Amino acid sequence: MTDASLEPTATLATTGLPMTGLPMTGLPTTGEAGMGDYLALLKPRVMSLVVFTALAGLVAAPGSMNPFLAFVAVLCIAVGGGASGALNMWWDADIDAVMRRTRDRPIPSGRVAPGEALALGLALAGFAVMMLGLAASQFAAGLLAFTIAFYAVVYTMWLKRRTPQNIVIGGLAGALPPLVGWAAATGGLAWPPVLMVALVFLWTPPHFWALALFVRGDYGRAKVPMLTETHGDRVTRNHILAYAFALAPVSLALAMSPVGGPITLGAGAMLGALFAQGSWVVWRRDEAASEADRFAAERRLFQLSLVYLFAHFAALMAEAALGTQWGT
Amino acid sequence: MAIKVEHEIHGRRRGRNLGVGLILVAFVAMIFGLTVVKVLNLGDIRGIEGFDHVAQPVTVPDLPAAGEGDS
Numbered sequence: 001m002t003d004a005s006l007e008p009t010a011t012l013a014t015t016g017l018p019m020t021g022l023p024m025t026g027l028p029t030t031g032e033a034g035m036g037d038y039l040a041l042l043k044p045r046v047m048s049l050v051v052f053t054a055l056a057g058l059v060a061a062p063g064s065m066n067p068f069l070a071f072v073a074v075l076c077i078a079v080g081g082g083a084s085g086a087l088n089m090w091w092d093a094d095i096d097a098v099m100r101r102t103r104d105r106p107i108p109s110g111r112v113a114p115g116e117a118l119a120l121g122l123a124l125a126g127f128a129v130m131m132l133g134l135a136a137s138q139f140a141a142g143l144l145a146f147t148i149a150f151y152a153v154v155y156t157m158w159l160k161r162r163t164p165q166n167i168v169i170g171g172l173a174g175a176l177p178p179l180v181g182w183a184a185a186t187g188g189l190a191w192p193p194v195l196m197v198a199l200v201f202l203w204t205p206p207h208f209w210a211l212a213l214f215v216r217g218d219y220g221r222a223k224v225p226m227l228t229e230t231h232g233d234r235v236t237r238n239h240i241l242a243y244a245f246a247l248a249p250v251s252l253a254l255a256m257s258p259v260g261g262p263i264t265l266g267a268g269a270m271l272g273a274l275f276a277q278g279s280w281v282v283w284r285r286d287e288a289a290s291e292a293d294r295f296a297a298e299r300r301l302f303q304l305s306l307v308y309l310f311a312h313f314a315a316l317m318a319e320a321a322l323g324t325q326w327g328t
Numbered sequence: 329m330a331i332k333v334e335h336e337i338h339g340r341r342r343g344r345n346l347g348v349g350l351i352l353v354a355f356v357a358m359i360f361g362l363t364v365v366k367v368l369n370l371g372d373i374r375g376i377e378g379f380d381h382v383a384q385p386v387t388v389p390d391l392p393a394a395g396e397g398d399s
Binding site for chain 2: 036068
């Protein structure tokens with residue numbers, strides 16, 4: 001990686017405004033956003049991960065919860081995740097505007113004003129926390145508030161533009177939903193949901209670094225210090241492999257915990273082997289080989305990482321539904 | 329005869345208004361549902377009175393001792 005590639009455009013491609021690292025306030029907007037634009041602000045794809053892992057934490061927890069309260073709790077966690085997304089898009093509108101992947105988002109494209117996104121994010125965050133407090137417990141609501149604040153402030157405002165460890169530390173926000181789900185169901189904490197958090201926490205870096213390997217030009221233009229930009233491909237590939245191996249014992253510990261069972265153990269072993277193998281393939285390649293087949297292995301690893309996480313949490317829910325948890 | 333021009337912006341506005349309306353209806357339904365569930369889960373109806381309708385001796389200020397303040 002050369003220094004030249006780290007030189008971003010000094011102004012935003014769409015507006016000519018300087019990149020300040022502060023929320024954009026001078027963007028031209030049509031003021032006529034559709035409902036879909038507001039939904040896009042909530043990052044629905046990230047929300048699906050949040051909902052799924054929170055639901056798994058809630059379902060795997062011991063005891064029973066009224067189905068309506070459980071529905072409201074998961075809805076609140078989803079809305080809290082959406083609020084984080086809106087606050088993230090408000091703050092990051094300047095870098096979203098220069099990245100190919102994100103420049104059509106509602107704020108950089110001018111369909112939603114930055115102030116609207118901020119207001120929506122704050123309102124939804126307050127709504128989600130208060131409603132979760134009413135539906136489940138104050139403790140769960142406090143955890144959700146911490147999660148939103150961690151994502152919006154610690155990750156988005158503080159870490160993202162400062163350190164290549166941004167997604168490592170910031171990944172905690174995305175990892176907490178199963179703990180919030182568990183806390184909503186039980187009112188307290190235990191080791192199994194902490195292991196779920198650890199699994200998502202260790203899964204996040206290789207997932208994003210696999211993506212960064214094939215969209216890295218985007219991050220360079222936006223001046224976001226992803227590991228691929230600051231330390232290059234080789235170090236990123238080393239890190240991916242290290243995290244893939246670090247995931248294995250956590251996956252095993254989760255499978256052996258009271259919420260685990262034969263399904264989780266089998267799925268964890270298979271997925272762990274596949275993920276380690278995929279990471280190994282990515283680790284063995286160099287930049288030239290990757291460019292030759294347009295990052296096919298890196299793209300496969302990214303897709304596999306999605307399957308890895310969803311299958312783990314689906315297995316946990318299956319254990320609870322079938323009554324095959326070790327702890328039952 | 330009135331001329332009616334339908335612009336794409338009108339469609340977007342209609343969608344937005346409909347969306348806000350649906351969200352408000354869902355919010356009311358959620359609060360209503362929560363209320364029903366919470367009340368039904370009380371089991372004992374006395375629980376609904378909770379704190380307010382129970383004597384709270386600790387909140388009663390100390391009465392002056394006999395003879396105190398008579399002089």
